Amino acid sequence: MAEVAPSLLKGAGIALLICLGLPLLMLLSIPCNLFGSLSASSADIQEMTAQAEQLTVTWKDQRSLEDKAINLFVDLLPENLGFISIEKNLGNTNDYWMIAITSVYSEQDVMLIDEDKIVQTMQAKLKYELKAKYDSEGNFEGYVLVISDMTPTELMDKLGFDEMQRMWAEVIQNTIADAEYSAPSGSSDNTAGMDFSDIVFTGRGNSKDVVYFSQYDSRWGSLMYGKTNTIAGAGCGPTSLAICVSTLTNKTVLPPEICDWSVKTGHRCEGSGSYHSLIPDGAAHYGVPCRGIGQSKTELVKALQEGKLVIAIMSAGHFTRGGHFIVLRGITDSGKILVADCASYERSQKEWDLNIFLAECNKGAAASGPFWVLG
Incomplete structure (x- = not known):
């Protein structure tokens, strides 16, 4: 035989x-x-x-x-x-x-x-x-x-x-890859292992109150996202989506649930993070309206002024040394951008210049990114 x-x-x-x-x-x-x-x-x-x-x-x-x-x-x-x-x-x-x-x-x-x-x-x-x-x-x-x-x-x-x-x-x-998260140079926000239960960022002007999750949260940071890394190491995409889904549907959807869905549906890119299609496909799965706006500055500002949430895929700069999904949660009267960065509670407390996002977004993003409007 x-x-x-x-x-x-x-x-x-x-x-x-x-x-x-x-x-x-x-x-x-x-x-x-x-x-x-x-x-x-x-x-x-x-x-x-x-x-x-x-x-x-x-x-x-x-x-x-x-x-x-x-x-x-x-x-x-x-x-x-x-x-x-x-x-x-x-x-x-x-x-x-x-x-x-x-x-x-x-x-x-x-x-x-x-x-x-x-x-x-x-x-x-x-x-x-x-x-x-x-x-x-x-x-x-x-x-x-x-x-x-x-x-x-x-x-x-x-x-x-x-x-x-x-x-x-x-x-x-x-x-073209969403790299596994690596902190930007000079970052000092070491929040690994903390419990971020029940944190909500208060909205300003037209922006909503936003539920906040950290990929490092002690409740799930050490759980595997796929076969090769944890939620803490590679789960910024699902965690950012969880922030938006939980905020916009008034139903709590935690990062591990979206990580499981991402793996089962082929949106986990082993060794790199998540495919960019996770955002529109995941939003559709949870019944949240979502549209990619490419690199349009006009559409980005308009969406934030209307109280929408925006998920951005960033390249090396202020938010990461590789690739990283974050949530843009609002815009101030003076035109500064508010974020919910699932890798940094500290960065989530600051106001940011709009041009930083236009300059450091992943300009080669797929799935109509690097900016997706949700809500």
């Missing part, structure tokens, strides 16, 4: 290639590029950026296609090989890295993306290992087929990336 297994795996592998390759042919006909980096100023690059943002949204669906393909792989195994069990260990290379690596591998040129390269890029990351299985007494029971994917470094090694290609892949990945 052990001799038959490799040939069966080869045949099933061909079916897996077909199942993955056909949808990918259409998916990857959209080019990747620098996703809104500061050098993207020409009309051509701006058009490619828009296409790449669409790819960011579409790529999320590839996870379900991949899962269906692997299930097909399992179904193709004959019933008399029932002693071979299947284990899946996917998610070692997140979607942002796959977009970045595919972009660099294809030299950011749609004309270079043919079917062979598409299949190569996706299949290169998958590993298949047939491992012997033994019982507690050391007796052979059969085989376990382990299907896993490589880390970004392993995948780039396999594809033969040189140092320049690795650098560009990292630049693209950092540009």
